[in-house]
Each structure stands twice: as structure tokens, then as C-alpha cells.
Amino acid sequence: MLLAAALAVLPLSVARADAPRTRDGLYLELGLGVSGLSMTRAGHVSSGGSDPTYVGDSKIEGGGSSFELTLGGTLRPGLVLAGSLVEQNVAGAKLQSNGGETALGGDLHYGLLGATLVWFPQPNGGFHLGGTLALARAWAKVPQPIFSDYLGGAGGAAALETGYLWWVSAQWSLGVNARLSGARLHGEVTRLGVTGSEDDSVGAFMLAVSAAYH
Numbered sequence: 001m002l003l004a005a006a007l008a009v010l011p012l013s014v015a016r017a018d019a020p021r022t023r024d025g026l027y028l029e030l031g032l033g034v035s036g037l038s039m040t041r042a043g044h045v046s047s048g049g050s051d052p053t054y055v056g057d058s059k060i061e062g063g064g065s066s067f068e069l070t071l072g073g074t075l076r077p078g079l080v081l082a083g084s085l086v087e088q089n090v091a092g093a094k095l096q097s098n099g100g101e102t103a104l105g106g107d108l109h110y111g112l113l114g115a116t117l118v119w120f121p122q123p124n125g126g127f128h129l130g131g132t133l134a135l136a137r138a139w140a141k142v143p144q145p146i147f148s149d150y151l152g153g154a155g156g157a158a159a160l161e162t163g164y165l166w167w168v169s170a171q172w173s174l175g176v177n178a179r180l181s182g183a184r185l186h187g188e189v190t191r192l193g194v195t196g197s198e199d200d201s202v203g204a205f206m207l208a209v210s211a212a213y214h
Contacts, residue, residue: 021167023120023214024077031068031177033208035088037061037110039138041151042199058097060108060140064089066206068177070116078123080214084132086112086159086179088204093140095151104151105141110204112136112157112181126166126175132159136183138202153187153200165212177210 038061065088072082093108094101114134121127136157139150163177181204188197 022077023123024074027072027080027214029070029212031208031210033066035064035066035206037090037204039200039202044197046195058095060093062090064091078120080118082116084116105143108140110138126164130161148189153185155185157181157183173212175210177208179206
């Protein structure tokens with residue numbers, strides 16, 4: 001009787017092992033890579049009147065590292081709805097303005113937290129496209145604070161991504177992922193009746209080596 005049960009289960013096990021790998025169920029992706037970022041800043045200082053007493057433009061740009069964590073599930077095979085956390089930085093950031101170049105007190109950090117939709121046109125394949133709508137924040141320490149210890153702001157962002165994941169086991173795959181994002185941010189601090197604010201536009205690119213469980 002035990003032999004008959006074993007023979008009955010064996011074909012099912014073989015069928016599962018031979019079944020094509022499919023992008024379904026839980027989706028987890030981790031990525032580490034490089035980053036390129038440019039942030040254009042429009043600064044304003046006002047002492048309470050309707051018109052600002054000072055207006056100045058500046059820019060921060062450069063390269064650094066990137067990190068991505070995406071976790072979610074499939075709406076149907078090949079279509080993933082997930083939450084994404086993305087962190088990028090400009091290492092040794094410098095503020096560029098008409099007055100010259102000023103080294104900041106460290107890196108410029110840029111982060112996204114939002115909802116991501118990823119589509120695998122072939123549920124068994126590795127090529128994918130995706131988009132993200134997110135909350136965004138950028139910040140860097142100021143070496144000589146006037147209104148705040150940090151510059152930057154918060155706002156909204158959108159991102160597009162593409163990449164390819166090669167199967168390395170029944171559930172795991174490795175590959176590369178590229179993400180292009182843009183954000184509009186606002187930061188404001190009031191101290192002693194004087195308000196300093198900035199409106200920022202951010203464009204960022206990241207290229208990461210990714211591992212995914214699916």
C-alpha cells in the first residue's frame with residue numbers, strides 16, 4: 001500500500017519539477033548599484049513681505065551608490081504590484097552657484113518610497129518594464145547653517161524602469177535593472193521672522209545588479 005502511494009505521488013513531483021518557472025506569487029527584489037543625479041535648486045529668502053528679498057539658483061550633481069528594495073505580489077502571472085524603497089546619493093556633494101563651488105558636509109541623499117507596477121510580457125521570461133509613483137525627499141548637510149542644518153526638501157516623484165532577470169533556481173533570479181526618475185521638491189524653514197525656502201527639480205538614474213525571489 002505504501003508503495004502504491006509513493007508511485008502515485010512520484011509523477012506529481014516530477015511534473016512540478018518540470019513545470020516552467022513562472023513570475024507569480026510573492027515578489028521580492030533587492031538591488032545594489034551606481035547612481036547619477038542632478039538637483040537644480042531655486043532659493044528664496046523673505047522677511048515677511050510679499051516679495052522675496054533674495055532669489056538665487058544653484059545646482060548639485062554627481063555620482064554615487066544606489067539601493068533598491070521592492071516587495072509585493074502578483075495580480076496575475078507576470079504582473080506585479082509592489083512597494084518600492086529606493087536610495088541614491090551623490091558622494092562628496094558640492095553646491096554649484098554663480099559664486100563658485102562649495103563643498104557640503106557630506107553626501108546628497110535622494111530617496112523614494114512608493115507604489116510600483118512591474119510587467120513581465122512573458123511570465124516565464126526575464127525582461128520586464130515598470131513604473132513607480134512615489135513620495136520623494138532629498139537632503140544634504142550644510143557646513144555653515146543659516147536657517148537649517150540641512151538643505152533639500154520633500155515632494156512627489158515618478159520613475160520608469162527596465163531590466164532583465166535570469167533564472168538561477170526554481171524561485172530565484174539574478175539580473176540588472178535600470179531606473180530613471182524625476183522629482184519636484186519643496187523645503188522651507190522660518191527662523192526669527194525670516195523664511196528661507198527652496199524649490200528643487202531632481203533627475204536621477206540608477207543601474208543595479210538585482211536578485212529577485214518570485
